[in-house]
Amino acid sequence: EDQVTQSPEALRLQEGESSSLNCSYTVSGLRGLFWYRQDPGKGPEFLFTLYSAGEEKEKERLKATLTKKESFLHITAPKPEDSATYLCAVNSGNTPLVFGKGTRLSVIA
């Protein structure tokens, strides 16, 4: 059974204080690992897909990396507007995505 575990559950950062969110996964055959951003009361917004170990993708202050067991979402010099819940999900084949419970990020000015 595919599983996704995200840590920490919540993270509080000062503006400009870089950090990383972790997504550990167990999957039979990875076809893609996804990161989403979700603002309170809104639908998740797609950020990245990673396909294979060693791959990296960047968007503004966010960089996602992938190994065979986990993915990291690195946030460089975060701003208050980066505050959101970040969700990780995996796709292992012809079944729906399996989501983690998310990391709730708060960036304080």
Added chain:
Amino acid sequence: DADVTQTPRNRITKTGKRIMLECSQTKGHDRMYWYRQDPGLGLRLIYYSFDVKDINKGEISDGYSVSRQAQAKFSLSLESAIPNQTALYFCATSDAGTSTDTQYFGPGTRLTVL
């Protein structure tokens, strides 16, 4: 215009009432999904449909039913609503023609059952 729309956006109802939540998409995707989200529990899959003639139960289908009226429309029904069905409900779509099946979400429906 939004690619994935959900109606209503907010709904307050009473225990025992029948409720229908609707989802429409203009993305041309063949796959559609219904999730509910509760604080601390993350997104949980209720039902999904890979095409108009395909309906599958998800992790928490009890108390829910769905209808795929067309490629672009997927409705979720609560036959007899109960208070523990109070949650945020999201519809999502994806394209089977892509290798990764990225899901795109609607804005959500906040349902309160009194």
